[in-house]
Amino acid sequence: MNRFLIAIVLMVTTIAHITITNGQSLPALKLMACEGKAQGTYYIVKYLSADTTSLQGSIDSIFAVIDQSLSLYKPGSAINRFNETGQVQMDEHMKAVVQQALFTYKATGGLFDITVKRLVYLWGFGVTRPSFKGVPPADSIRQALSYTGSRYLRVKENQLYTLKKGVQIDCNGIAQGYTVDVLGAFLASRGIDNYLVDVGGELCAKGHNHQHKVWSVGIERPSPGDTAYEPVQGLVRLPGKGIATSGNYRRFFDQGRTRFAHTIHPLTGVALHNNIISVTVIAKDCFTADAFDNPLILMGVDKGIAFVEQHPEYGLQAMYIYRDVEGTIRENFSKGFKQYMEF
Incomplete structure (x- = not known):
């Protein structure tokens, strides 16, 4: 999944503050930050804490444990x-991700499907690259499609198994959102009430920043030439929410006049090639937002916004950036998305 549309609003100072409650001075809370590389991307964790002991080691350990479960790059991982x-035999991380994946598969009529691994690799977006470049042959797509479908997956207690030999899974379309929430839960378990977690552009936030404001992030959009990025005139506030993005301008290839992105349609087997540049999804947590952003970009602007508004039970809001028939970059929002925007 393309994860780089959301750009974190970097804090340039580490200002401490003191809160006064009933005449008593509480410990100063300082802005702390941990950052690094994991899951094939960057991560930044910012939080306010009176304890200035770094949590870097604990955070890196969480990534290592999740990778041992869900990373296709990790030899011997549970998913491999x-x-x-x-x-x-699934651990708690794999079980949570698979259960959410199966729920989203049903909720979207199959538009989210973790059994797309063969298709992802066939189109050249996997861990290994195919011997050819470009659009795969139609017979190869049909063959990969015959192994695609979460209807072949079964969960019995902690056991995951397939009904059809050769079905393989790829959880990259949801694992980063899950990891974001796991990191948020870890911070909360340490008594930290104010934090922002960013893993490759998938984020969750709680409380406020060191300026006593709700955490905000900026949204980028491609320039007309697709070679640079210019911010939308506003910020997205995250009052205890998660946010995730799927887009077509970071991992793609062009063939003729058509751009094929890394998001694969699990029902047709074809890589994304519509006029949508990105969709940004806000939900109750990053796990949910990450699960639905791929299906929403495959639905398209009108159907996607209709889906969001017809299913309030999922708690989604969406913003689309797309090109109209004349090539002009435009935005469209679900009704509830604008409440999070600061223009």
Whole structure:
């Protein structure tokens, strides 16, 4: 999934503040930051704490544990064992991700499907690259499609298995959103009430920043030439919410006049090639936002916004950036999205 549309609003100072309650002075809260590389991207964790002991080691350990479960790059990971044998005993992380994936598969009529691994690799967006470049042959797409469908997956207690030999899964379309929330839960367990977690552009936030304001992030949009990015005139506030983005301008290839992005339609087997540049989704948590951003970009602007508004039970809001028939970049929002915008 393309994860780089959301640009964190960087804090340039580490200002401490003191809160006074009933005449008593509480410990000064300082802006702390941990950052690094993980899951094939960057991460930044910012939080306010009276304890200035770094949490870097604990955060890196969380990434390591989740990678051992869900990383296709990690030899011997649980997901790789499943893809090799067709069954695996899931740990808590894999089980949570698979359950959310199966829920989203049903909710979107199959537009979110973790069994797209063969298709992802066929189109050249996997861990290994195919021997050819460009649009795969139609017979190869049909063959990969025959192994695609979460209807082939079964969960029995902690066991995941497939009904069809050769079905493989790729959880990259949801794992980063899950990781964001796990990191947020870790911070909360340490008594931290104010934080912002960003993993490759998927974010969650709670409380406020060191300026006593709700955490905000900026949204980028491609320039007309697709070679630079210019911010939308506003910020998105995240009052205890998660936000995720799917887009077509970071991982793609052009063939003729058509741009094929890394998001694969699990029902047709074809890589995304519509006029949508990105969709940004706000939800109750990043896990949910990340699960629905791919299906929403595949639906298109009108159907996607209709889906959001017809299913309030999912708690989604969406913003689309797209090109109209004349090539002009435009935005469209679900009705509830604008409440988070600061113009």
